[in-house]
Amino acid sequence: MKNHQNIIAALILILAIAGCKKYEQFPVDKVGIDKIFDSKDSAGVNAQHYLYGIYSVMKNGHNRVGGDYLDAASDDAISSASGPSNVATILSTASYNSYTVPTDENLWGTYYAGIRQANEFVNNIDVVPVLAQYNGKSQKFVWKAEARFLRAYFYFELIKRYGGVPLMGDKVLTITDDVSLPRNSFDGCVKYIVSECDAIQGSLYAYPLTNPASPEADSHRATKGAAMALKAKVLLYAASPLFNGGNIDGSNPLTGYASADAGRWAAAAAACKDVMDLGKYALLDNYKDVFITQYNPEILFFRQVGNNNSIETANGPIGFTGATGKGQTSPTQQLVDAFPMNNGLPITDAASGYDVNNPYANRDPRLTYNVIYNGAQWLNTSIQTYEGGQSKPNGVLQQTKTGYYMRKFMGNFETTGTYSSHSADWIILRYADMVLGYAEAQNEAAGATPEVYNALISIRKRAGLAAGTGSLYGLKAGMTKEEMRATIQNERRIEFAFEESRYWDIRRWKIAENLMNQPRTGISITKVGTSLNYNQVNVLATRFVSPKMYLYPIPYDEVQKNPNMKQNPGW
Numbered sequence: 028m029k030n031h032q033n034i035i036a037a038l039i040l041i042l043a044i045a046g047c048k049k050y051e052q053f054p055v056d057k058v059g060i061d062k063i064f065d066s067k068d069s070a071g072v073n074a075q076h077y078l079y080g081i082y083s084v085m086k087n088g089h090n091r092v093g094g095d096y097l098d099a100a101s102d103d104a105i106s107s108a109s110g111p112s113n114v115a116t117i118l119s120t121a122s123y124n125s126y127t128v129p130t131d132e133n134l135w136g137t138y139y140a141g142i143r144q145a146n147e148f149v150n151n152i153d154v155v156p157v158l159a160q161y162n163g164k165s166q167k168f169v170w171k172a173e174a175r176f177l178r179a180y181f182y183f184e185l186i187k188r189y190g191g192v193p194l195m196g197d198k199v200l201t202i203t204d205d206v207s208l209p210r211n212s213f214d215g216c217v218k219y220i221v222s223e224c225d226a227i228q229g230s231l232y233a234y235p236l237t238n239p240a241s242p243e244a245d246s247h248r249a250t251k252g253a254a255m256a257l258k259a260k261v262l263l264y265a266a267s268p269l270f271n272g273g274n275i276d277g278s279n280p281l282t283g284y285a286s287a288d289a290g291r292w293a294a295a296a297a298a299c300k301d302v303m304d305l306g307k308y309a310l311l312d313n314y315k316d317v318f319i320t321q322y323n324p325e326i327l328f329f330r331q332v333g334n335n336n337s338i339e340t341a342n343g344p345i346g347f348t349g350a351t352g353k354g355q356t357s358p359t360q361q362l363v364d365a366f367p368m369n370n371g372l373p374i375t376d377a378a379s380g381y382d383v384n385n386p387y388a389n390r391d392p393r394l395t396y397n398v399i400y401n402g403a404q405w406l407n408t409s410i411q412t413y414e415g416g417q418s419k420p421n422g423v424l425q426q427t428k429t430g431y432y433m434r435k436f437m438g439n440f441e442t443t444g445t446y447s448s449h450s451a452d453w454i455i456l457r458y459a460d461m462v463l464g465y466a467e468a469q470n471e472a473a474g475a476t477p478e479v480y481n482a483l484i485s486i487r488k489r490a491g492l493a494a495g496t497g498s499l500y501g502l503k504a505g506m507t508k509e510e511m512r513a514t515i516q517n518e519r520r521i522e523f524a525f526e527e528s529r530y531w532d533i534r535r536w537k538i539a540e541n542l543m544n545q546p547r548t549g550i551s552i553t554k555v556g557t558s559l560n561y562n563q564v565n566v567l568a569t570r571f572v573s574p575k576m577y578l579y580p581i582p583y584d585e586v587q588k589n590p591n592m593k594q595n596p597g598w
Contacts, residue, residue, distance in 0.1 A: 084141035172230035259298035267535035299465035371501010429549025
């Protein structure tokens with residue numbers, strides 16, 4: 028796959044091209060936009076490198092918040108770091124009172140820089156006479172649609188953090204322009220993103236990429252399916268309680284809607300179903316292979332990273348020679364307990380077969396694919412996370428704080444002696460999200476209909492659960508809307524663990540204030556002879572101070588320099 032360069036690298040390339048000319052055609056220290064969008068560049072080489080730079084604005088979620096996964100700021104994990112961590116400050120009262128969000132999560136400037144780059148591209152690409160064609164038109168129109176998709180994606184990342192934000196349209200402001208822009212309403216931002224996704228669908232590549240010469244080389248590019256999925260995701264957020272009737276500031280249009288509207292759920296369901304009905308995407312048979320198999324039919328859109336073993340070296344269990352792991356991510360007991368038994372029944376169900384003295388036996392296979400626990404197979408070894416065990420020796424060495432290590436995203440290293448490179452791309456949108464998004468939205472709009480059951484069953488069937496009575500895969504028959512809601516929320520938790528889903532889900536569902544005011548727990552296992560004793564322990568006290576924390580504060584300097592920039596409530 029292509030090694031995409033950021034915009035600086037693109038400009039360096041252009042300088043190099045200019046330097047190859049016999050005579051200097053322009054001052055090489057002042058590369059103008061006309062050299063990037065060159066009316067004589069029939070291949071569009073420079074323009075395409077500029078587009079790659081816009082793609083590079085997207086974040087790689089692997090250990091991105093000061094070395095931690097964002098999920099370590101949810102109830103699913105904690106950081107194993109011994110000192111203060113960036114991810115922990117997301118829930119710090121002192122930090123929030125001083126308008127501080129961790130640098131790696133304070134992305135206002137990052138995404139507006141990306142929006143500006145996208146606008147530069149949209150405004151200038153038309154002059155480039157690209158000869159290559161797609162669907163009978165110059166390929167530059169595909170590129171233009173990609174830039175608009177990325178711009179819409181950046182706006183989505185902004186509104187889920189801040190609520191309504193200033194919409195720039197196609198404008199590229201200069202130093203002489205009035206930049207004191209007000210925030211647009213949340214609804215206005217949602218409508219803009221949706222309209223952009225609708226407008227560009229017909230211009231983007233379609234999956235599978237059969238026309239481009241090298242489909243895998245172009246697999247990172249935004250497609251029609253990606254645009255449809257982004258639209259569905261935005262509508263799902265807009266329909267969720269935080270914005271749809273649970274507005275933290277009543278009728279404040281910047282922070283959501285004044286009242287709930289079930290029609291928003293219906294719109295989200297329809298958008299998810301549109302993606303499903305394309306017939307182009309599907310659940311991959313093996314859940315764990317989704318994250319290490321490039322160009323598979325479950326991936327709708329991803330941030331290209333390449334091949335490496337950095338996930339293992341950062342998060343793998345300690346205690347191995349020649350296979351270094353730092354155990355950076357410690358999954359919580361709450362997450363482990365969320366996985367049902369392999370018959371689909373929750374471990375709290377008396378009929379599930381759960382054994383407190385053998386707690387990891389006969390569980391949902393996704394537990395093994397997401398979490399490394401005591402006795403799990405890894406690197407040709409039976410993992411020891413009991414007190415004093417190989418991977419939990421205690422002392423000063425960084426190691427698990429909860430008795431668990433993260434397994435998600437790693438290669439198939441259960442029976443090997445060392446780590447090797449594999450795909451480490453960061454998946455942003457995948458088909459399973461459309462299926463569960465449809466189940467959630469349809470349930471809220473119409474109740475636990477057969478269509479909702481079927482969507483949930485397809486996820487559980489792929490996971491490897493037993494069909495059981497009535498082929499319901501452990502689901503209770505005849506659930507109420509409320510029962511199905513709880514079931515879907517739990518299914519999202521275990522299906523999308525560590526994918527930056529749980530952190531945002533508990534906010535859009537407006538349940539973070541309850542969950543994050545409970546201590547996060549782990550397991551302390553003591554070995555006595557050949558017997559193991561399991562004891563749950565509190566590992567981190569957390570606090571969700573007030574409803575204002577559902578939205579980030581607008582960066583302090585933005586409010587200070589712009590009198591029209593209204594701050595979020597409570598800040």
